[in-house]
Amino acid sequence: MRTRALGPYTVSAIGLGAMPMSMTHDGASTSEDRAIATIHAALDAGVTLIDTADAYAPSWSAVGHNERIIAKALTSYKADRDSIVVATKGGVVRSEGEQWSFDASISYLRSAVERSLRALGTDVLDLYQWHVPDQSIPYEEGVANFKTLMDEGKVRAVGISNASVEQITIALDVLGADGLASVQNEFSPKALGNEDTLALCEKIDTAFLPYQPLGGTDGSGRAVGERFPVFAAIGHDHGVSPQQVVLAWELARSQVVIPIPGARRPESITDSAKAADLELSPAELAQLTDSLGPAAPGQN
Numbered sequence: 001m002r003t004r005a006l007g008p009y010t011v012s013a014i015g016l017g018a019m020p021m022s023m024t025h026d027g028a029s030t031s032e033d034r035a036i037a038t039i040h041a042a043l044d045a046g047v048t049l050i051d052t053a054d055a056y057a058p059s060w061s062a063v064g065h066n067e068r069i070i071a072k073a074l075t076s077y078k079a080d081r082d083s084i085v086v087a088t089k090g091g092v093v094r095s096e097g098e099q100w101s102f103d104a105s106i107s108y109l110r111s112a113v114e115r116s117l118r119a120l121g122t123d124v125l126d127l128y129q130w131h132v133p134d135q136s137i138p139y140e141e142g143v144a145n146f147k148t149l150m151d152e153g154k155v156r157a158v159g160i161s162n163a164s165v166e167q168i169t170i171a172l173d174v175l176g177a178d179g180l181a182s183v184q185n186e187f188s189p190k191a192l193g194n195e196d197t198l199a200l201c202e203k204i205d206t207a208f209l210p211y212q213p214l215g216g217t218d219g220s221g222r223a224v225g226e227r228f229p230v231f232a233a234i235g236h237d238h239g240v241s242p243q244q245v246v247l248a249w250e251l252a253r254s255q256v257v258i259p260i261p262g263a264r265r266p267e268s269i270t271d272s273a274k275a276a277d278l279e280l281s282p283a284e285l286a287q288l289t290d291s292l293g294p295a296a297p298g299q300n
Contacts, residue, residue, distance in 0.1 A: 001046025002276045003048075006049065007159070008156065008157055011085050011258065013276040014247060014259055014275055015087075015209070015258055016039065016050045016261070016262075016269055017051050018035075018056070018262075019052070019053070020264040021034075021263075022035075022062075023058060026219055032069060036072060036076060038263050038265060038269055042269045042270075043079055045273035048084050049260065050085070051209065052087070052088045052089070053066065053089035053092065053129075054092075054112055054115060060096060060097070061096075071120050071122075081122070090109055090113065090116065091103060091112070091134060103134060104141075104146075114154075116128075125154065127155075127159055127182065128157070129161050129184055130158075133162065140170050143160070143170065144174050147179070159182030159183065161183070163185060168180070168201070181207065182206065183197060183208050184208075185197050185198075185208070186211055189215070189224065190227065198254060201254075201256050208257050209258050209260050210257065210258075211260060213246065213261050214261050214262075217262055221261070224242055228291065232245075234287070243261070243271060245288070247261060247272055248275045259275075
């Protein structure tokens with residue numbers, strides 16, 4: 001597996017998005033055994049980055065579900081924990097009745113970090129990302145709260161998610177040039193609206209983690225070759241899935257890109273991981289990009 005830089009870490013060029021093991025947009029459920037088998041398959045394939053969040057759970061009463069599954073999988077695999085980077089997120093609140101809200105206050109984040117530490121069975125979070133901006137406080141205050149958690153030794157690295165160019169710039173000012181480890185934004189053939197944030201991440205040499213890089217958990221990932229036939233055609237030429245072509249195209253966009261395709265079956269992440277070794281020609285890359293047309297900021 002090829003590797004790429006992620007803040008203080010070196011991780012696999014393809015990560016694993018663990019969210020679909022706990023919640024999906026199509027309502028499908030995954031047994032714990034299959035979820036653990038999927039994580040084991042990712043590790044077997046050389047994946048060393050696993051993305052999760054405290055809010056990834058089947059219901060509000062099971063917050064931390066995804067983190068706990070990852071902890072069980074790593075323990076049963078007997079993996080060298082130091083070789084695996086688990087990125088989790090905080091700042092989204094799920095409460096009774098499936099009420100969703102946002103809270104990036106230091107008091108809330110301190111309690112959320114403690115819950116994530118217990119769920120993941122660790123003393124320090126590898127990477128803690130601000131899940132969604134909290135409009136009730138200035139963005140710089142929220143970032144400063146995450147920095148406080150790092151200064152207190154609970155978090156090794158800080159990232160942000162669902163962030164704009166302006167918010168990335170603010171985070172840089174608060175954290176310093178080397179303090180922002182990652183930006184996790186949606187990016188895929190059907191969601192090109194973050195070209196500007198990707199370009200900025202490349203300029204400042206900060207890891208860009210495309211979430212839903214195949215299109216999402218509503219079936220878009222499975223149907224990506226049907227919706228975007230050029231990816232399927234080039235996949236056919238290489239004898240690989242269109243999903244591999246999508247991920248290889250994203251990897252070719254910039255050295256800072258580390259896609260985190262979601263998976264709930266071992267076969268899915270095993271296939272996705274192979275994209276790290278798929279070489280597409282400049283002509284193929286241009287054909288794929290041209291087939292998508294121009295992207296406007298915010299386009300989905």
